[in-house]
Amino acid sequence: MKLTMHLGKRSYDIILKRGCLKNLCQFTDVERRRVFVLTDAGVPAQYARTVAAQCKNAAVYTVPQGEGSKSLKVYGEVLAAMLAAGMTRRDLLVAVGGGVVGDLGGFCAATYMRGIEFVNCPTTTLAQIDSSIGGKTAIDLGETKNIVGAFWQPSLVLIDPDTLDTLPPRQYANGLAEAVKAGLIADPRLFTLFEEPDPKQHIEEIIYRSLRVKQRVVEADEREQGMRACLNFGHTVGHGIEAVRGVRGRRTRGWYHGECVALGMLPMIEDKALARRTRAVYRRLGLPARFGGDKEKVLAAMRHDKKSRGETITVIRVPGLGCWRADTIPVSELDTLLK
Ligand SMILES: NC(=O)c1ccc[n+]([C@@H]2O[C@H](COP(=O)([O-])OP(=O)(O)OC[C@H]3O[C@@H](n4cnc5c(N)ncnc54)[C@H](O)[C@@H]3O)[C@@H](O)[C@H]2O)c1
Ligand SMILES: [Zn+2]
Known part of the structure; x- marks a missing residue:
């Protein structure tokens, strides 16, 4: 399957096909230029090797796994390695890994020799499902996530669902939370795929439909001036939960991003029956369905959220399956949301 992100001169194809990692050379020139393949130590090395094997002149560079690699230190090390490898402005960086490698690699590509x-x-x-398209690239500054970055679109996204076979089950479910999000805001059929006996059997359709939702939104609002805010559904409360209970920095116990977003969506679903269906989906997927922690701490973290503008905050609500609206509310009303 192929999707095209239509962004004028920055348009690109998204290829979704089992085994397509082996086909990079069909889609881009890897013969006449250097290719810097960035991966992390938790990604099975065979994937980066599959990519490098197709290139005439490739260097594989492996950073440590985890959010800690989205740091100024590792960013500097990658740039130094690119320079040492003799990368020029006409060469290519390929990221092979999860959102960490994609965000770091994208930002290195955006800034090395001005892009x-x-x-x-x-x-x-x-x-x-989510982070590889859209063009947001970033690293963290200390504990502040994604604060140093750039909009830098890829020239191609190669999605090989076979690579998910090695992903630990909890990581697998974590990413699906963003697909449940896409279904809730814009695609009822996508949501109902999660009510099938074995959603995993539909993984290609789940990825495809999720990307289509994001594609449409990004095409309409590449730089998050308005409509793109709908992708933040579940994220205002989710970020609050992540700040309190998330896996971050050296704190490795806790909840992953998708798990926090899953919980963050629940209070924003206005239709009670839909909220019940969503909880049932979470239980089936192995996502948390109840918070059970200190709501006051979550509220305090939300008040610090970068999306709060002065005394008001914009939240996305889902009145019914497949639709959403943005509500700007006073920060003082945040606590009523969590009741
Ligand atoms: N740019 C965006 O629009 C955007 C959107 C959402 C999230 N993000 C970012 O994405 C990051 C999280 O991404 P993630 O959840 O993919 O985490 P991740 O990249 O840390 O990957 C999770 C773990 O799985 C390992 N792994 C990766 N692929 C594997 C595979 N096929 N088999 C076995 N193990 C594998 C990794 O080594 C890592 O340990 C965060 O930094 C977040 O800020 C970015
Ligand atoms: Zn998210």
Whole structure:
């Protein structure tokens, strides 16, 4: 399956096909230029090797796994390695991994020599469903996530669902939360795929439909001036939960991003029956369906959220399956949301 992100001169194809990691050379020139393949130590090495094997002149560079690699330190090390490898402005960076490698690799590509071409080969559900398209690249500054970054679109996204076979089950479910999100805001059929006996059997359709939702939104609002905000559904409360209970920095116990977003969506679903269906989906997928922690701490974190503008905050609500609206509310009303 192929989707095209229509963004004028920055348009690109998204290829979704089992085994397509082996086909990179069909879609881009890897014969006459250097290819810098970025991966992390948790991604099975065979994926980066599959990519490098197709290139005439490739260097594979492996960063440590985890959010800690989205740091100024690792960013600097990658740029230094690119320079040492003799990368020029006409060469290519290929990211092979999850959202961490994609965000870091995309930002390195955006800034090395004022920007070089970037291909993304996502290997987690989260990256295949969500983070690999859209052009947001970033690293963290200390504990503040994604605060240093750039909009830099890839020239190609190669999504090989076979790479998900090696993903631990909890990571697998984590990424699906973003697909449930896409279904809730814009695609009822996508949501009902999660009510099938074995949603995993529909993974290609789940990825395809999720990407289509994001594609339409990004095409309409590449730089998040308005409509793109709908993709933040579940994220205002989710980020609050992530700040309190998330896996972050050296704190490795806790909840993943998708798990926090899953919980963050629940209070924003206005239709009670739909909220019940969503909880049932979470239980089937192995996502948390109840928070059970200190709501005051979550509220305090939300008040610090970067999306809060002065005294008001914009939240996305889902009145019924497949539709959404943005509500700007006073920060003082946040606590009523969590009741
Ligand atoms: N740019 C965006 O629009 C956007 C959107 C959402 C999230 N993100 C970012 O994405 C990041 C999270 O991404 P993630 O959830 O993919 O985490 P991740 O990249 O850390 O991957 C999770 C773990 O799985 C391992 N892994 C990756 N692929 C594997 C495979 N096929 N088999 C076995 N193990 C594998 C990784 O080594 C890592 O340990 C966060 O930094 C977040 O900020 C970015
Ligand atoms: Zn998210």
